[in-house]
Amino acid sequence: MSDQTAATSGDPGPGSSPPRIPRWVKWPAIILGVLIVLFLVLRLFGVEHGTGQHGPQRHMPGGGNPPASAPAHGGDHG
């Protein structure tokens, strides 16, 4: 969002070996990766995000789950 050009960005000059991943990319990526793994582990072990569903139904009162007084799904068929 700026008119600064690549030539004035302060990048190091040409070197003989390819550059490494900068620290400002590496550390946030590691932290983000750990957080994602933590999130997945928590989900796996039953600590749900919100009501544990994705999609519009999770925003319903009760998280889209039938109320306790409602009959069980498929209970009275046939």
Add this chain to the structure above:
Amino acid sequence: MIMPPALRKTVLFTHVITSVGWLGAVLAYLALDLTTVASQDTATVRGAYTGMGLIVGYAIVPLALASLLIGIINALGTTWGLLRHWWVVVKLILTLVATLILLQETSSVSYLADLAETAPDPRTLSSTLPHSIGGLLILLTTALLSVFKPRGLTRYGWRKQQRRIHRRDRDTAPASLISE
């Protein structure tokens, strides 16, 4: 292909406007989202959900898609490139993630807005606050990257730079050296 200066300025202007507009629309959405959490007035909460649905559908989604598309054009049409500098790559990834989550959430927000119109007590509906705050943080990060442009070439950018330097050296070398 590098764009001519006038076109580059126009694309950059459009990119800044759509990106800042996206950020502003998310802030407006966040204000309504906070209202649905904090307000005890049923009519206010109902109105907030309706407003959230309108803002997402008519402001956030179009601005996000425009910002992403114009941002890609802007990068490809300047010397920055799309994959040459880490700050551009990280910004692209963040914008893509934000847009994908936004598109996934759009149906939920529309559903909530519809539900709030008929629900006896819309205060019992869940909020989308984590997503609004997350989206805002991502957009602030992309704005920071755009302004500060932290240094760092990708491997692809480095190879491009090396090729350009070799070409320039070859072009500026004396004719006698080239013919040897």
